[in-house]
Amino acid sequence: MTDKKPKIAILHDAFLYRGGGERLVTLMAEAIGADLISGFFSSGSFGPRELGFTGKMISLGNPIFMKGLRHAVLKSRFLYKTKFLSEYDIVIFSGNCLDAVTNIGIDTRKIYYCHTPPRYIFDFRHRYMSKFPKWLHSLADMILDREATNYTRQLANMDHIFTNSQNVHDRLLSFCGFESEILYPPTDTSCFAPKRITGWQDNRMIEQEQAKICEIPYFLSFARLSPPKRVDLIIDAFLGMPDQHLIFTYGKNDPMKDDINAKICNNKNIRAVESPNDNDLISLIQWATATIYIPVDEDFGMSPVESMACGTPVIGVDEGGLRETIVENETGKLIQILDSESGIQSLKEVIQNTKTEEWQSMSDACIVRSRDFSLDAFQKSLKSSLQL
Secondary structure, eight states, X not given: OOSSOOOEEEEESOBOSSOHHHXXXXXHHHHHTOEXXXXXXXXXXXXXXXXXXXXXXXXXXXXXXXXXXXXXXXXXXXXXXXGGGGGOSEEEEESSOGGXXXXXXXXXEEEEEESOSOTTTTTTHHHHHTTXXXXXXXXXXXXXXXXXXXXXXXXXXXXXXXXXXXXXXXXXXXXXXXOOEEOOOOBOTTTSOOHHHHTOTTOSOSSHHHHHHHTSOOEEEOSOSSGGGOHHHHHHHXXXXXXXXXXXXXXXXXXXXXXXXXXXXXXXXXXXXXXXXXXXHHHHHHHOSOEEXXXXXXXXXXXXXXXXXXXXXXXXXSXXXXXXXXXXXXXEEXXXXXXXXXXXXXXXXXXXXXXXXXXXXXXXXXXXXXXXXXXXXXXXXXXXXXXX
């Protein structure tokens, strides 16, 4: 690299949810002084300014919420509205936006941060296909095969590929044959921190009703309400444990929010909190007995690390990226989920058979473990790899 500071862009597919990918790319852009570009920014996601981003933001269009239409419109935007990316020295791609690579010349370094190979094309294809009538399966398979070929061809144009975990590294190698450098997502441990550090002991929640909830020992789920996150199993487990209390959070764009809110209607031991800001979310994590996060073969999973950074242990599933972050019986407990019934039973057993003192004893180990995934460590690795 020359002494001149490179002009960097990060292109993220869409700011649709308050999720780990949106938080990650915002922290990344702020760390390296990049412009932050997205297919769209929606009010149901994090606002980059809310997360401390001070740089330039560019939206390629208005939010699209209808799932099938969204995919087609975003694909068109990446193909036809990103020619200006050739003005940058480095472009980092995040999410399902690789169609834009066709607009970038050979002089621009092309970096891909892979959260996962598109799961509807590869390992979740059978779930995706189940939404279509059987007579359409052959056509759908042909289309998805074409998308898989196109995705692999686009990867070949990258100068460097990051993956967010060993789990995703192995997926990308297995499905597409590409090696990658593992760069774990960051957690800002200056924000996600134990309550004795933040000094928020006397201000657990801003809203009075939420403050009342926190007076009762509770478990917390702050995963998105979508089928792969299996929050419905958590809800079912607590419906069967009326003496245990659960708080779960959700975003305004979460696809299962109506079904789950209807399920807990008039229930006394389960409470929902919609779209808490970071201060409120952190307070909820700090005061929880433990957090619960049981997604299907999660790519990495920032939620467990954020929980541990607050000194709160995690009940996780023994799958995917959680095996890389949670240390069994030191920073949490991992359960086996073979099907819905076994998942509900496993959750009940670990909650009912673990004393409060055991959860509390894990706090220091949680804090130490979270430092391995700190924002500072992430920034150093990223800048070193990019030679910044």
